[in-house]
Amino acid sequence: MIIDIIGISILSIFLLFIISKTNKIISDYYLMLIIILFSGILGSDIWMKSNLSLASFLAQLFFNTFTFPCLILYGLLLISENGKVKKRWFWVYGYGTVFFIFIVLDTMIFNEYNADKSISNLLESPSMVYLFLYNGHYAFVIAVLLWFLKKINNYRKRIKNHYSSIEFIHLNWFRYFVYAFLAINVLSLCLFLGFNLGIITNINTPFNIVYALVVLSLFYLCYNGIRHYSIIDTKDFQDSLQLRNNGNVIESGFEKYSSSSLTDNEMVNLYEEIKKLFDFEEIYLEPQLKIDEISKQLNVTSHKVSQTINTKANKPFYDFVNQYRVEYFKKALSNPENRKFTILALGSESGFNSKASLNRIFKQQTGTSPKEYQKKYSKN
Numbered sequence: 001m002i003i004d005i006i007g008i009s010i011l012s013i014f015l016l017f018i019i020s021k022t023n024k025i026i027s028d029y030y031l032m033l034i035i036i037l038f039s040g041i042l043g044s045d046i047w048m049k050s051n052l053s054l055a056s057f058l059a060q061l062f063f064n065t066f067t068f069p070c071l072i073l074y075g076l077l078l079i080s081e082n083g084k085v086k087k088r089w090f091w092v093y094g095y096g097t098v099f100f101i102f103i104v105l106d107t108m109i110f111n112e113y114n115a116d117k118s119i120s121n122l123l124e125s126p127s128m129v130y131l132f133l134y135n136g137h138y139a140f141v142i143a144v145l146l147w148f149l150k151k152i153n154n155y156r157k158r159i160k161n162h163y164s165s166i167e168f169i170h171l172n173w174f175r176y177f178v179y180a181f182l183a184i185n186v187l188s189l190c191l192f193l194g195f196n197l198g199i200i201t202n203i204n205t206p207f208n209i210v211y212a213l214v215v216l217s218l219f220y221l222c223y224n225g226i227r228h229y230s231i232i233d234t235k236d237f238q239d240s241l242q243l244r245n246n247g248n249v250i251e252s253g254f255e256k257y258s259s260s261s262l263t264d265n266e267m268v269n270l271y272e273e274i275k276k277l278f279d280f281e282e283i284y285l286e287p288q289l290k291i292d293e294i295s296k297q298l299n300v301t302s303h304k305v306s307q308t309i310n311t312k313a314n315k316p317f318y319d320f321v322n323q324y325r326v327e328y329f330k331k332a333l334s335n336p337e338n339r340k341f342t343i344l345a346l347g348s349e350s351g352f353n354s355k356a357s358l359n360r361i362f363k364q365q366t367g368t369s370p371k372e373y374q375k376k377y378s379k380n
Contacts, residue, residue, distance in 0.1 A: 160318035173224035
């Protein structure tokens, strides 16, 4: 019960933060709904422990069943191109709805579970149908989470075709939460199967473990959800992606351009124009460079610029730009006159907008850290 109270207190604080946020968008409201539903799970757990009844049991079942679909819809909103809910997403409510309706009919119509003892018997010695649906729900959640992880990885590939800096929009924080939630559900399935098989004798044991982990993961989700929206204007970001790639499909990190009108000669000429912007005008030094800015300068669509870079350079826009930044940065590190400047200052001058991205990208492309590279050059 202490875990439940702590969890509700934490969630209430984050809910107030989101309510006070100005210019809220749809995903903000879904995050608020998720917090309320998770609070309902913890609150109904307190209710059940203090008064085990049909009402408290159905309340907990409701919150447990419908929190997950809302969480998935929240994630789909974050990675959608226009930030709007799509009707086709509501299939994620299917299994939980069937399960909840079955339990309501079973407890209120087919059987009479009015006494506390009857509910206790249902929990401790459930029917085979109940066991199948209950454990099947965990299997459904795990399958959907794996499906969603594929969706978010495709999103990460998509933004690399349009942004040179993705540190504030890559949604790593939500991807990590999904991994944690996946692990919690796998553990939950194992724990409840252990209880059903008699390995675990006290039903409160799996509930306490799961709820403690859920509270920790929710703290992480809420904190980063609020921080995410305080760093960037999500609506502007989603608007910039909307309908940008009509007819395109993401495949293995690159875009499949099934509707392009570019000929081979046009692509060669466009690539030369792009190279001029990078080789002579050093456009890559702009930290927040987007593919839209290049398309405007060359008076072509961003679709054609993205296709050309992917085809001719064999890499997405993100890697193409940062390759130039790394080469510029290497020259800056190698220049003895720059020893008076910090590595971070030189990285910022080279177009990198954070220390983390600077170190990560530089090491990926050179196999060494900026500091090690500078030391190695100074010895030569």
